[in-house]
Amino acid sequence: MSITLNSGSQRPAPAPLTLTPPLPKEGLLPRTSEDVALNYRTQYRPKLLAAYAAKRAAKAAGETYSGAPCINVLNITLCFDGTNNHEPSDKLGQPPSTSNVARLYHASVGADSGTEQSRANQMGFYRYYMQGVGTEFKEIGEFEPQDLGLIGAVGGENRINWSITRLLDAVGRACGEPYLDPDVAYELVQKMGTSFTEEMLGATLIKSGDSRRREALQAPLLALQKKVDFVHVRKTQPRIIGLRLYVYGFSRGAAEARAFATWLESLTQVEVEGETCYLFAGLPICIAFLGLFDTVASTGMAYAMPFAEGHMGWADDIMRLPESETFLERCVHLVAAHEQRTCFPVDSIRRKNTPDDPNGPSTYRTNTAEYLYPGMHSDVGGGYSPGDQGKSLGGPQDVMSQIPLHHMYAEAYAVGAPLQAPPNALSDEQKQDEPWLEMAEEVHDAFDISETLTLRFNTWLAHHKTGPLEDALAGEQALLTGWRINRYGSFHFRTTSAYQHVNGKDMTQEEWDALKALHERQLAENKANHEGQPLKELSGSTLATHQEYRALKQGYEQRVGSERPIDFNTHKAFEPTLDQRQMDRAMIEFGRDYDPSNWSLALAGDAISWATIPHLLFGGLIYLTNEQDEAQEYRDLRTSGNQAYLALYDLKTAEPLTDTARTLTDFFDEQVHDSRAWFMNSTALGEREVFSDYFRYRGIFFDTESNKSLSPVARAGQVIGVGIAVASVGLSIKRHDPRYLVGLLIPSLGIPVFRGKVGFPQVSAFDSVTGIALPMLDNLDNIRAFSKDPGDMLKMVKALPTPPALSAETATTPELQKLLKATEAAKALAKVKDLLDKLPDESKMGLLDQVKGALGSAGG
Known part of the structure; x- marks a missing residue:
């Protein structure tokens, strides 16, 4: 099967990725005072241009130029962290498990505490952090971890709207105002946002988020603009000539960052004397740099339905980058080469130049770049601790995500991002004049990279073949599959240092239950303290059970040799230690996937797969993937994986054939995690139900296009084509089991095959409360058709009549x-x-x- 999006058509070939650069031994942080000075000059350029303009204006008016005006540019850093990443608590770990977004936040100038950083605020530097969905975020009313945030990115919209209030805060403080009152900011977030219930009922189809934001911000922006004008007239503060934003995001936080860019562009775009400008409270505004780590905007539907992909409601139709180079000057996107989870499709920044041109090239906007980095989702965006799944045992400097961290820092620094530098890169004069530029020791340490990691990464890079994103990912999936055939297929992974590290350290079910209960008790105490209500004291049997749980916790700590008692991070959901189970089951599952004789397919089976979702808990857009394509992917990936295995390993000894093969094997053994093993074996999710996900290419969205044939099935919490609107909708899908189609593609496997005609999946809807079937519209074949350009089908979906609400008049059966x-x-x-x-x-x-x-x- 051809992988490339444009293959088989008259369209030009899609644009290739930008070549990932090798990592020098010393890393990519600034090394000299001249490096620091160059960053400063780039950053200072808008002020310099304003000074030149003032000089020219004075000359044109015949006035004497009195010197550079007292002006300021507000340099604002906004950091959107990934799913389940929470900087305030992650940084307290031993060692810290902060993501790359959090580390860039720490390295950004503009903290709101400390004398030196307060001076930085006075110079126009501000920084703000938005913790990941699923974690506690008290400022927007999330006082404890939320499973719906982990699964479906619920809370993402409020985080984006909170970031808009941070701009109000920065401009206000630059005008001499105090911090924006948190209660005022929270009220604005509530006015701008869509509640969970409203999203389920399709409220965004009635009143757009853009209109909500404009309505909520109209009065605050007008008041702020008057304050800015007043300060400028009185000259009590430096004249603000503009806002330059530096925005970073990871995972769903990267999707939030992209949504923020789109929403802000719409909110600030105005026409002034025939010229398009972008003004915030009357001040010019732009995003100078947008740095993205592996954008994921997916719905959580694939948790229960593995052949589904999609977007959350707030991420629909807005992942395309703004076209204006005046508004968005530079964007860099780092993509994970080896991520495979179905519910983690990546949103590329590549797109058609003209969205409505079916034959238009799929390419990148000017001043944007997309790079590929080895590893899984968090191997690129960060968040793994040394020792997770037995990887990176040498310490934080051996964690794979350190390399993309350096790359993103270097990209941002090159365009003037207000980032601190290592102490040895600053001259004595720079340290004295601008002390806020010096990295603290713990910040500098968080950028450390080992020579071993550098060598292994550069070896991978020399072996990597680039091209369009979909082709490059297919090549990397083949390489990873070749390694898995060796390590998983024959259980050789059990001989590695990674496996030996996790062996025997899993929690038993009894220990798991005990620690989870203690975590929930701590959450209850926190909630009681927040509400000012006393927590019911334990007594009798409940006290005895609690003491038993504490004894089990202490026993587990002693058994695994923990140096200190386990502290509960109540800012995030509880996660048991199950690394050995993850790796054991990964080997078993891969072996089952790789050898179809283990599939136990019935010779006379009806070749049918079912998926039933009792409640469409998530708004947004949900697609089905095509079972014929999945069977084809299995064949292609199994074939290319076998080829990679033969290129890497000796058939007799299973040992690496060359030094390069040995280094690549060590790299995957000791640095690259298995996110799917964690995902399917870390909680009550259990193993996947449908088909073999170790042999599936990652889904990619290119704006309205995809690398896979998709069929839209649900939007805004409603099944597409349902004839009546109810508050709680369930979804049932009947389709052919793709495993029976594999036999048609690889007859040598000798497995049962499906002999009938493959048609569209059967989609039906029902009321979640009663189970009663809901009527469906007729003639939906065009909408149900599978296509790599689902944007065209979405136009038809949007043209469907809005189903009437259930009432006495519409209840006609x-x-x-x-x-x-x-x-x-x-x-x-x-x-x-x-x-x-x-x-x-x-x-x-x-x-x-x-x-x-x-x-x-x-x-x-």
Whole structure:
């Protein structure tokens, strides 16, 4: 199967990736005072141009030039962290497990504490951090970890809107105002955003997020503009001539950063005397640098339905970068070469120049670059600790993500990003005049890279073949599969230092339950303290159980030789230590995937796969992948993986054939993690249900296009094509099992094959509460068709009539009338419960049970 997006058409070949640069032994941080001075000159250029303009204006007016005006440019750094990344608590780990976004935040000038950084604020430098979805973010009302954030990126929109309030804060402080009141900022976030319930009900289809933001920000921006004008007239502060933003993001945080760029462009674009300008509170604004680590904007649907891919609601139709080079000057995107998880499709920054031109080239905007880096999602964006899955045992300097961290720093520094430099790169004069430029010791240490890691990375780079992103990823998946055939297929991974490190250190189920319960108890204590309510004291059997849990925790700490008691990070969801289980099951699963004789396919089977989602918990856009393509991917990846194995290893001894093969093997053994093994074996998710995901190419979105044939199935919490709107929708899909199609492609495997005709999947919807089937529209074949350009189908989806709400008028069938009664009964019961909650306990006396019985009779 041809992988490239444009193959088989008259379109030009897609643009290739930018070549990933080798890493010098000394890394990519500035090394001399001249490096620092060059960054400063680049940063100072807007002020210099303003001074030249003032001089020319004075000359034109016949006035005497009195010297450079007292002006300032606000350099603002915004950092959007990835899913489950939480800098305030991650940095406290021993060693720290901060992501690359958090490390760039630490290295950015403009902290809001400390004398030197306060001086930096006065010079116009500000920095802000937005923790990842799924973690605690008190400022926007998330007081504890949220599973819906981990699964479906819920909370992303509020983080983006919070970042907009940070611009209000920076401009206000530059005008001499105090910090923007957190309560005021939170109120703005609420006004700008869409609640979870509203998103499920399709509220964004009625009132766009853009109109909400404009409406909420109109008064604050007008007031701020008046303040800016007042300060400029009074000359009590340096005249602000513009805002330059430096934005970083990882994972869903990278999607947030891209959404922020799109939303801000729309919010600030105005026409002034026939020229397009971008103004925030009357001040010119631009994004000088947008640095992205492996953008993922996916819905969480693939947790339950492995043949689904998609976008969260706030990420729909906005991943395309702004076209204006005036507004967005430079963008760099670093992509993970070996990520495979279905629910982590990457959003490339490549796109068609003209979205509506079917034959237009797929290329990159000017001043943007996309690079490939080895490893999984967090091997590029950071967040792994030394020892996770037995990798990087040499310490933080051996963690793979250090290399893309250096690259991103260097890219940003080259365009004037306000980043600190190592102490030995600064002259004595620079340290004295601008002390905020010097990295603290712990910040500098967080950029350390070992010689071993550098050597292995450069060896991989010399072996890597570039090209368009989809081709480069296919080549890297083949290389990784060749390594897995050696290490997983024959269980040779158990001989590695990584496996020996994790062997015997997993939590037992009893220990897991105990530590999870203690974590939840700590969360309850935190919540009680926040609400000012006393937590119910433990007594009797509950106290005994709690003490038993503590004893199990201490026993586990002793068993694994923990140097200190395990501290619970209640800012994030609890995660048990299960590294050995992850790697053991990865080897078993890969072996099963690789050898189809283990599939146990029935000779007379109906070749059908089912997936049922009881509730579409997530808005946004959900696609189905094509089972025929999945079978083809299995064949291609198995074939190319075998070829890679033969190029790397001796058939008799299974040992590497060359020094390069040995170095690559060590690299995958000791640096590259297995994110899929963690994903499927770290919690109650268990192993995947459908097909063999170790033999599937990663999904890629190129704006409205994809490297895979997709069919839209749900949007904004509703199944596409449903004929009636209800609050809670379930989804059922029936399709052919792709494993039966593999036999058609590789007859030598001798496995049962599907002999019938492969057609569209059967998609149906039902009410989640009652299970009653919902009516579907007819003639949906064009919309259901699989295409690598799903943007065209989305136009048809948007043209579908909005389904009417369930009511007495629309309940025209016995089934819908039954559903209407059940819905009304559920609403009435909810109201009664609300009333009862307000009554004293002694007044309830079984009243609720009586009401339930009455409502049950009425609804039945």
